[in-house]
Amino acid sequence: MLNTILEHKREEIKNLVLPEPVTVEKRTLYNSLLNTNFLAGLIAEVKKASPSKGVIQENFKPVETASFYERAGASAISVLTDERFFQGNRDYLTKVKQHVSLPILRKDFIIEEQQVEESARIGADAILLIGEAMEPAKLHQLYQSAYARDLEVLVEVHSEETLLAILEHFQPEIIGVNNRDLNTFVTDVVHTENIAPLIPEGSLLVSESGLFTQVDVLRVRNAGAKGVLIGEALMRHENPMEQIQTMMGSGSHERADG
């Protein structure tokens, strides 16, 4: 599946027209993740659909949902901008940026420089770069141009091999372990537990995908994750603020697992 998405993305990039830059202030993802009363810093995702689940929320209101996330105490908002496979849109990101005051992560399949520039222009504070989507040297190059444009990067890996190959090139500030295999779509929180010991000191670990309960959050937090990225569990709940409280607890509920 990842290959299908990437093939389509390469075609899209050929027709990419860069928008006029929006004027917005920068916010920092790294600091915001560490500054939380929850069990871990929460990156809450607005996501209408995905290739594995189809449409997740019929009546999709990205700005309203993002505002709920902010009021509930999220550290950052992730906005899917891929149109073809996730029914996202770059305008959603710009609107969310203009209406909430949290850092905004652009969630897309970024494989070329123009997309880094595009991300800065639409008002993103951070971008996702997927280890499995390109060679480590290319990833490093995009990583550097992102930071040069004042964009932070969440470097996502699914496998141990991908992480080790990247670490031979450089040490990302923020590393995401995707619990979902982008080829089979199977999620398993054990991925975070397996890979966490390989994350170098000084990199901030974010556990992504397939988190549905406070027990899931506690598991990855106990494995060393300082942040979590949650989409579906929040999008499917009729009251996302309540769901955030339930899943994320707070410092005082640290021993909820007994």
Ligand SMILES: O=P(O)(O)OC[C@@H](O)[C@@H](O)c1c[nH]c2ccccc12
């Ligand atoms: O909805 P979930 O299972 O909570 O997952 C959110 C997020 O991690 C997921 O959307 C994601 C992680 N990496 C990605 C890369 C591309 C698109 C989407 C993603």
